[in-house]
Amino acid sequence: MRPTILIYILVMALTTYLVRMIPFTAFRKKITSRFARSFFHYIPYAVLAAMTFPAILYSTGSLLSATVGLAVAMVLAYFGRSLIVVSLAASFVAFLVGFLPFG
Amino acid sequence: MSHTSPYRYFDGLRDGLPIGLGYLSVSFGFGITAVGEGLRFLEALIISMTNLTSAGQVAGVTVIVAAGTILEMILTQFVINLRYSLMGITLTQRLDCRCTTPHRLLMSFGLTDEIFAVAASKPYPVGPSYFYGLMTLPYIGWAGGTLLGALAGQILPESIRVAMGIMIYAMFVAIILPPMKKDRGVLGAVLIAALLSCAVAYLPFLSWISEGFSIIICAVVAAVVMAILRPISDEADAKEEGQA
Known part of the structure; x- marks a missing residue:
């Protein structure tokens, strides 16, 4: 452990923690505004969508295997399969497609 | 009181498994990158164990390697991780009554994009035990993946490693698709x-x-x-x- 680097890491960890902790701990009220409630209802799905697209297409290093994996995930998710089943199946299919000569 | 969450520690553990597996592969890459940039494996591991955030950590390593100022480090982490503030406020609306301040101090450490998304999209409010369960495997996966990546570089064959990259996103699809139907x-x-x-x-x-x-x-x-x-x-x- 080099001391300078340890200081960087401490600052980094502390900043990250405070950004997470302060609003999460200080915010106590139940939000009553209908607009705010609606906003908070939609935000988790919007965050996930923004993180997933288009990043999922580049998640395997091959557009083809990622697209097939995405399709498999969407079909299984549509039929309500569990998170772990969907992610393992998508990954396994992407793995198989990776062996195709044109993949 | 009826305002307690129906979810237990084990429910969280189960929901956290795909996140943990996804993190294992993502942090594996972080471990390789950090050591490649000149950090020691222990330094890379400590970063992952104290930060638990992918984008912020990669940016942090960049600042360290460039010998940037402390202010630069603070600003970088603040901006990149600002979304956790928003997620934290959102999640406060989905907590049960057992989430007291000491619990929140500990829970906030595990507030990542994926953990937030899973916890916030549960049909019922969540409590501390579920949340700790949800944090457990992602934390182990994140730290363990970093360690493996930093130490060994290439433990898994390339074909498996790249295919694991889609897991985390497929899980997101599994979270957002069912409510989209209704x-x-x-x-x-x-x-x-x-x-x-x-x-x-x-x-x-x-x-x-x-x-x-x-x-x-x-x-x-x-x-x-x-x-x-x-x-x-x-x-x-x-x-x-x-x-x-």
Whole structure:
């Protein structure tokens, strides 16, 4: 452990923690505004969508295997399969497609 | 009190498994990168064990390697991780009554994009035990993956490693798709956020927006638009209260 680097890491960890902790701990009220409630209802799905697209297409290093994996995930998710089943199946299919000569 | 969560530690553990597996592969890459940039394996491991955030850590390593100022480190981490503040406030609306301040101090450490998304999209409010369960495997996966990546570089064959990259995103799809079928508002929010995110990624005049900022901008715009177009009904509120 080099001391300078340890200081960087401490600052980094502390900043990250405070950004997470302060609003999460200080915010106590139940939000009553209908607009705010609606906003908070939609935000988790919007965050996930923004993180997933288009990043999922580049998640395997091959557009083809990622697209097939995405399709498999969407079909299984549509039929309500569990998170772990969907992610393992998508990954396994992407793995198989990776062996195709044109993949 | 009926305002306690039905979910237990084990439920969280199970929901955290795909996140943990996804983190294992993502942090594996971080471990390789950090050591490649000149950090020692122990330093890379400590970063992962104390930060638990992918984008912030990669940016942090860049600042360390460039011997940047402490202020630069603080600003970088603040901006990239600002979304956790928003997620934290959102999640406070979905907590049960057992989430006291000491619990929140500990829980906030595990507030990542994926853990937030899973916890916030549960049909009923969550409590500390579920949340700790949800944090457990992602934390182990994140630290363990970093250690493996930093130590060994290439433990898994390339073909498996790249295929594991899709797991975390497939899990996101599994979270957002079922409610899209039932709730037009969620459908709209997902489509708007995805389209905006693609626009930022592909349109050259928007390419200056960093990935961290892109997520927060696209998501906020989509949620605001749908909150205006399709505010949740008081009926839905009442139902939610009843469930809680």
